[in-house]
Amino acid sequence: MTQLKRVGVLTSGGDAPGMNAAIRATVRACIYYGIEPVLIKEGYKGLIENRMKSADARSVANILNLGGTFLKSARCQEFRSKEGRAKAFENIVTAELDGLVVIGGDGSFTGAMLLQEEHGLPCIGVPGTIDNDIYGTDYTIGYDTALNTVVEAIDKIRDTASSHNRLFFIEVMGRDAGFIALNTGIASGAEDILIPEQEKTIENFMESLQKSGRGGKSSSIIVVAEGDRSGGVFELSRAVEENFPEYEVKVTVLGHIQRGGKPTCFDRVLASRLGVAAVEALKNGDSGIMVGVRDQQVVKTPLDRAISKHNQIDNHLMKVAQIVSL
Numbered sequence: 001m002t003q004l005k006r007v008g009v010l011t012s013g014g015d016a017p018g019m020n021a022a023i024r025a026t027v028r029a030c031i032y033y034g035i036e037p038v039l040i041k042e043g044y045k046g047l048i049e050n051r052m053k054s055a056d057a058r059s060v061a062n063i064l065n066l067g068g069t070f071l072k073s074a075r076c077q078e079f080r081s082k083e084g085r086a087k088a089f090e091n092i093v094t095a096e097l098d099g100l101v102v103i104g105g106d107g108s109f110t111g112a113m114l115l116q117e118e119h120g121l122p123c124i125g126v127p128g129t130i131d132n133d134i135y136g137t138d139y140t141i142g143y144d145t146a147l148n149t150v151v152e153a154i155d156k157i158r159d160t161a162s163s164h165n166r167l168f169f170i171e172v173m174g175r176d177a178g179f180i181a182l183n184t185g186i187a188s189g190a191e192d193i194l195i196p197e198q199e200k201t202i203e204n205f206m207e208s209l210q211k212s213g214r215g216g217k218s219s220s221i222i223v224v225a226e227g228d229r230s231g232g233v234f235e236l237s238r239a240v241e242e243n244f245p246e247y248e249v250k251v252t253v254l255g256h257i258q259r260g261g262k263p264t265c266f267d268r269v270l271a272s273r274l275g276v277a278a279v280e281a282l283k284n285g286d287s288g289i290m291v292g293v294r295d296q297q298v299v300k301t302p303l304d305r306a307i308s309k310h311n312q313i314d315n316h317l318m319k320v321a322q323i324v325s326l
């Protein structure tokens, strides 16, 4: 067991619902194990600008149910340079931090890995992103809430789509990954789902639209992942309008609404588990790893693997999507 006196916690990259629950769990696990928690504002930017504050159990009261991150987050350009990281490390030494918990996505983990390699600071990653694109965990914090937000939005669009016999292209987030699109597409009864993991051109899409006709359906919902490589929602909509004038086509980009809102029960529990696991990992002497959940168990994955590998899209789920959209 490593003797730890002070541990810092920050959130970095795109915010995700449940990050507050993860901060709370990290702070309280520190206190439970006799460690002084230190809150760092605005991610790596706050490290460079020395915006740190010691916390107690009450510092994180009443944040469990809130979306966003009360520590604020940033994508910090300066931390990408060696000089920026050295500046951050000077402040870490002054603040006497023995370890750092980084809640964020793959960009944030790259920063943590470099900080550890260059300066020897033990860093633990906690996966927080709505994209669910981090290797080494079945679920990232925020993903479940985003899924529910998207499904609720698409249900509403379905009401108006069917009232007017329209075809809607709905763009959802996910960066280069199609997890949000595939799962929300199935859950909202989408007629087609376009994701980056699947090679599909606009022509392929048009062919399947031609073949399927609309089979007596009064409306159609096509869920498109933002990283899809067939041309994007506006290109797709133009192509359908040109080739199938019988369709009245609309486009909705759901955008940042997907990142907000109260975290679901699932995300709050996941975040609480992983915040505690991160502190326990530091106590255990781990460094340069991410804590995640696989098959209901907490597991550790080296940060370089978490960043460089990708979770695979479940092919059976793809087939399910095809079958249930008939």
Ligand code: F6P
Pocket: 014, 105, 129, 130, 131, 173, 174, 175, 226, 259
């Ligand atoms: O990684 C989370 C995410 O919301 C992605 O799904 C999206 O591509 C990106 O962040 C948007 O980033 P920003 O808020 O910086 O525009």
